[in-house]
Amino acid sequence: MKTEIKTILEDIRDGKLSVDDALFMLKTDPFEDIGYAKVDLHRKIRQGFPEVIYGAGKTAEQIAGILGTMKANGQERVLITRLGEESAETLSQTFPIVYDKISKAAYTGELPSPDGIGKIVVATGGTSDVPVAEEAAVTARFFGNEVTRLYDVGVSGLHRLLSHKEEIMKASVVIAIAGMEGALASVIGGLADCPVIAVPTSVGYGASYHGIAALLSMLNSCASGVSVVNIDNGFGAGYLAGMINHMEAKK
Amino acid sequence: MKTEIKTILEDIRDGKLSVDDALFMLKTDPFEDIGYAKVDLHRKIRQGFPEVIYGAGKTAEQIAGILGTMKANGQERVLITRLGEESAETLSQTFPIVYDKISKAAYTGELPSPDGIGKIVVATGGTSDVPVAEEAAVTARFFGNEVTRLYDVGVSGLHRLLSHKEEIMKASVVIAIAGMEGALASVIGGLADCPVIAVPTSVGYGASYHGIAALLSMLNSCASGVSVVNIDNGFGAGYLAGMINHMEAKK
Amino acid sequence: MKTEIKTILEDIRDGKLSVDDALFMLKTDPFEDIGYAKVDLHRKIRQGFPEVIYGAGKTAEQIAGILGTMKANGQERVLITRLGEESAETLSQTFPIVYDKISKAAYTGELPSPDGIGKIVVATGGTSDVPVAEEAAVTARFFGNEVTRLYDVGVSGLHRLLSHKEEIMKASVVIAIAGMEGALASVIGGLADCPVIAVPTSVGYGASYHGIAALLSMLNSCASGVSVVNIDNGFGAGYLAGMINHMEAKK
Amino acid sequence: MKTEIKTILEDIRDGKLSVDDALFMLKTDPFEDIGYAKVDLHRKIRQGFPEVIYGAGKTAEQIAGILGTMKANGQERVLITRLGEESAETLSQTFPIVYDKISKAAYTGELPSPDGIGKIVVATGGTSDVPVAEEAAVTARFFGNEVTRLYDVGVSGLHRLLSHKEEIMKASVVIAIAGMEGALASVIGGLADCPVIAVPTSVGYGASYHGIAALLSMLNSCASGVSVVNIDNGFGAGYLAGMINHMEAKK
Amino acid sequence: MKTEIKTILEDIRDGKLSVDDALFMLKTDPFEDIGYAKVDLHRKIRQGFPEVIYGAGKTAEQIAGILGTMKANGQERVLITRLGEESAETLSQTFPIVYDKISKAAYTGELPSPDGIGKIVVATGGTSDVPVAEEAAVTARFFGNEVTRLYDVGVSGLHRLLSHKEEIMKASVVIAIAGMEGALASVIGGLADCPVIAVPTSVGYGASYHGIAALLSMLNSCASGVSVVNIDNGFGAGYLAGMINHMEAKK
């Protein structure tokens, strides 16, 4: 963005731009205000990835409005997370979205060919963690990553995990998703030699406290290379994993 | 104890005992009141194990008083836990105690020959958990159990634990002791086919919250056969493990 | 399991098995992957007990799939916990399950003759704790234990509990189940001379915080021989009690 | 106090008092401002009991200042709680205080003859709860109550408590003091037919969380007639017990 | 109860009773076991008040069963709390209950003439606290107390409370009921010269955390003579207030 500012300043110097116009540009350009939301149109330039719409707590109409604004500004590839089935139905009447019921994620546009450094492994402790895992997997795929799924490999039956040691050892990034006691992240963290993103889930009952047990467990992991995102935040893990899987030297 | 009550009742019926005396016996017999404590003298009869003195928060004088009362009533084998070094010093001038600095446990009398069903394995996640582990081990040994120590086998280096899989598989009871994320209990719970007693420790920092992370993790263990005692409660684990290791049919 | 590994290694040495096949066996054999779950088929060998399906958060179809895989692999006796009434209805059309509405547990196969060391007593503080108690009782019975039920013996009317002192004194293991202040575990812990497994329940209101009060109370029990499982975890308590009630020397 | 206000108003009507003077009286009379504290001189009239100085967080000089102001206003009988030994030493050079090291309470003036309805029983779960119990006992005695002490009668050895059932049944009020799991309050609540004031103490370790476990346990007591004061608040319990033990019809 | 035990013992001595029969009486008499509950029939003798049925979590059938057992044993006056409207409807077809929709309490039998020492004041901070207040008021009335209601006198409009200072000053016991910040208990505690029972309610939102804010506030009250019961526990407060309002010397 610095370059962009510099260009504006140079345009002022060169008389191509008035001071007031420059001021206006600096302030109003990067997003469009559609009342209930300020749609960010420069994020791709600024951060290298397309915009994502967080669907929770937005009506189908609001989502359609934001999506329309994006399309009108040339953004074809858009991911929508936490989109209810009904909203997806409504939305699909206007936009050609691809919707996945398990992850509750949808997208428009073409999926890019995977071009990351390696593969992202998405592992879960149990079957109930799968919706969160799918949110992570769909997100990672959307941002151009190849994804390997290892579901139901919780530590209470260690052989299930150990039989997949090879996939874990070869992974570029591992996303370890678990509720209850969340031990999966530590065990994978001890096996893998790549960054591990731990996602606590709200799966469990009693003293799991909707994910607190897993969250605290993961934050205290004795394994190195493990970091944590919010409870049930599959999107955040998938996004970050994709970012890491696309690391390269900046010019 | 029922038998005892019945004897008293029969003695009343048979005129061997007056009603008031019986009432007195029922109420005052099983312990001796030495002011600051009511020393329980019937627990051995009632529960099969000798009395233990919990040393924390008691002065050396108070402990000596309780110990003296026990001895005077014929109880030779007494365990004292959480005994500070200074108190141990003081106590050792009057009583022939054996004191262990790491576990802060002491005992009087002869250690019994181990006569349990099998061996009790005491495992820890790290080096800092050892004091709690020693409290458990000394307690278990005091109550007649053979103990195998597996220290520093935390899950972040899984091979350290897996190389001891045999001891774990052969154990009669396993005591799994860990701070931080407490994942050790779940992993051992998945490997072992015997009762696992999990002891969270206050080892850790930040979001370990003095053992809460490990406690919640252990309570939510996805492995079956795991139960939990209080944070840092090595004694409780050792005592219970000994009880389980001496299971036999009651007459 | 060690023996099994050794057999495989010996087969390699003897040329009966290729290295790659051995590697495959070591990794893939003990469970079957049916997509949404990895069905554990060796647990019985590894841990001495048949597999249990935790029904919460699984659809009737998923449960049927897992059950079918087990049956196909010769596992006749299967316990299903936390099974909703509707799912039970669906399931019963394909499998000959026995379903209990109060505990929400079901099983297939014949119940084994009780062959434990003694009896397991399941005690509750109040009437509302009964569903958790029944989950414990059904589980214990399923794993071959004789069960005695003592319901509504909470400490606020101590005589109700004391009138059953004999059952408690004669028990092999006691499962003490209570919500609210959870004092039952401590009082029973003081009476019994066997392992006591405390189960806090979410019964109560206000400052009971869905079981936290009982959980903390039980973890801090001043009685020895008491350990704790997760809130409402009747299954865990029943399973562990059964394990303890079948203690015997390993060869 | 209403009568007092009415008198002032009548004095205005009768011309005995100017409006401004009345306003002043209404506002400034009931306490004396000595800078760091507003010493309440009317509380005895207003509430039937003499003033108490809460010593914690006050210097010996501040306490002496408050005490002096009280004496100068004719208040001979004053209780000082949470008074450190050093402050007590300093204070005793100026005032004839009676100081008790265990409860850390002191008082000036004569103790009144006990004139309550009955006896107040102060019971503790263990030896470590005694300082809190003594604060309660000294306070109750200071306010004219006869006190019976039952220390170390925790529920893990129920017979110790049951052997004192008679004192409990005959009590006017029972103060039940316990740390750890705090079950004492519920058990006494079930035995007694008088008000039970529960005092959680910070005695314990690990998941006792400095009294939270006992506090929650006591708040959730399934026994009727039990209410709770703050953790370690022996004074509050002794004061309230004394109030209840002096109940009588108001004119 | 001691007398009762003594009688039994004397009967044994006098040959009127066999030992086994005595044992049976001691154990089985005071309650009747109807399967899902152990109905306490001696509580009135033991504690001076009739039995109360806590209706929450019990079916109309279970409540009817308990009620029937009581009636069959001669207990005419029974209070039922937390009784849903539908259950009340069902119950009223068999028993002549008086039901109050606001407090959700019902009773059978005649209300006794108030015979306490004085009046019990039930005060609330706001309108939303009224259901809890009515549970307290109905309970107190049921146990023979005269009740004065002061509703919506929260501290944010202090004059509303101060205009009722006289009722508060004359009360025998005050029940102070408030949600949100719970300051009412402290302010009343400072005004009243009688025991104040504080009841936090779950009224509020955000950081009130369903009554925690009020609960903590009340436990920390800087006024003396204040004790606290569980959140929303109107019954407990009414029962205890009635107990205090009937204080008299025991023989």
Next chain:
Amino acid sequence: MKTEIKTILEDIRDGKLSVDDALFMLKTDPFEDIGYAKVDLHRKIRQGFPEVIYGAGKTAEQIAGILGTMKANGQERVLITRLGEESAETLSQTFPIVYDKISKAAYTGELPSPDGIGKIVVATGGTSDVPVAEEAAVTARFFGNEVTRLYDVGVSGLHRLLSHKEEIMKASVVIAIAGMEGALASVIGGLADCPVIAVPTSVGYGASYHGIAALLSMLNSCASGVSVVNIDNGFGAGYLAGMINHMEAKK
């Protein structure tokens, strides 16, 4: 109010008022008791603002009753917050209310011309915070303030906020409303040179714990001039902002 009291006292002195009548006025005048509520009629005099009805937990009938009492006493301008749509419907049949569905606020009477010192800026982190923001905005407008809305200016896209730096710099008071991590308050606090009222919202999931994360974040703001109100308390923020925006020297 002091003047008012003084007038009453002077009237007594001058014989215009009897003592009893004065007593009555002092106690009963400032509110009207309509059974379920004590309607405060002097608050306007006492605090400079008209009464507000907090609609949550009140029936349409109760609100109508309070509103009617106010109107009967001459209070035309009344704000009702947290009013459900159905209740609004019912109410509108009797009273000419203006109702806003988003903020769930209604009012009767004419809105006053804005006469504050400057403008109040209401800023939100996201779209989901808008209902809370509208409650704040409507409240502020109701009390005579001009309001500028800046919605969806959360810190993850800092340019959206910075492009509105001018409005923030010129504001008289800023209300910063955000859920999730609540960073908005700190960032605005660092930019603005006026009081900032932070409102945490319950927007978010997982470790946001219904607003705790935002609440703690805002309380710990490293920016000066920031204070905090309860979670989702738009009304409180709007009311306080209006108060500050009308600051003037008192005579």
Next chain:
Amino acid sequence: MKTEIKTILEDIRDGKLSVDDALFMLKTDPFEDIGYAKVDLHRKIRQGFPEVIYGAGKTAEQIAGILGTMKANGQERVLITRLGEESAETLSQTFPIVYDKISKAAYTGELPSPDGIGKIVVATGGTSDVPVAEEAAVTARFFGNEVTRLYDVGVSGLHRLLSHKEEIMKASVVIAIAGMEGALASVIGGLADCPVIAVPTSVGYGASYHGIAALLSMLNSCASGVSVVNIDNGFGAGYLAGMINHMEAKK
């Protein structure tokens, strides 16, 4: 600051400033980097108040370095909060600071004449809250406000507070400081017709949890016009009160 940016832009346009120099100015000017801190030199311009040094966690040397940088840039009037006595001693050897031991605050330069709208009242519940109160008072005075202190006016002796009703009614802003149950803020909030800034303190014990009880209580205040700052944050309250007491229309 906008004007400042505009000036820079105009200077570019007019050829008075090169683009790179402008870029440099925009980025580096407003603070000076002295290694361990970035000293903010434009805050006065940007926010209307001089810089304050938060002394906690900084060495005397670091504070001296920051102070020296400020002085070197012409900032004479500097406030230092949370300054330990030893650091103050050290600092006073180089700088002419005025230090107050109770509040632990120091300042350099001349105190300005009070020129606010009215008076700021600083009220505390007890004597132990005074250090926090003095931090607030010294801060308010430093920023040009007249301060009235009302200490030890807690709600348990309501008359102490009510006798100062006039000061409260006449205040421009009230800072209500209390630990324990924090009810002072609500009561003052109900009396005052000006903004009330509530400061919870860590004064108390047991269930006060170092200020949580007071904090929650204050956040849930049922009085309008009350906002809250962090526990023990006297500075924040004094600063904000001063800001409100200097409200005036912006040009």
Next chain:
Amino acid sequence: MKTEIKTILEDIRDGKLSVDDALFMLKTDPFEDIGYAKVDLHRKIRQGFPEVIYGAGKTAEQIAGILGTMKANGQERVLITRLGEESAETLSQTFPIVYDKISKAAYTGELPSPDGIGKIVVATGGTSDVPVAEEAAVTARFFGNEVTRLYDVGVSGLHRLLSHKEEIMKASVVIAIAGMEGALASVIGGLADCPVIAVPTSVGYGASYHGIAALLSMLNSCASGVSVVNIDNGFGAGYLAGMINHMEAKK
């Protein structure tokens, strides 16, 4: 590691290795047991990085023992974190360690030339966060990364951060370290287009609860690409950042 296992298996097949020897190798080789610790000697092979000794809770003697074992096995480059000054002193008498007092980290061996993808930026909110930041910076440097430090750039003075926007935009990984409200992570997360590792610190007071406020804030960050490690865990952040900064395709 798979390769290693395969080699062993092939050696068995080829008769180079007996079954028992293979079994021994598989189990005992990768670490050396020195009693109080199991020193991991294969981690470098397994995970690509040398071993790190976590110094907290270990005596100088224990650390020396572990270090010696490593050296004896050829590991020259070792990092020791959380090493007290005294232990460092002791250790330096035997080993040529380089010790840094601020970060409390030490290392032996040569620092490698930085060979990562880009630069790692370590940013802190304030001066008090510097020790944690230095632990991160020293760790990252130890593992071959170039580090840029941006200290004291907290969001309350946003221009301090914005003036370093270029370093942030160019970073390969940013470590955002902050206590109090922890908003720094979100703001940097919104600016940067690389992975951001957030480290909450225990810096703060009152409602910061030793880092909980910052931790929750960071977990709820509305910016994408942000993950979190434990409170004060500078090492974990530095290690993970280094791992990400060395991402490359696996063969």
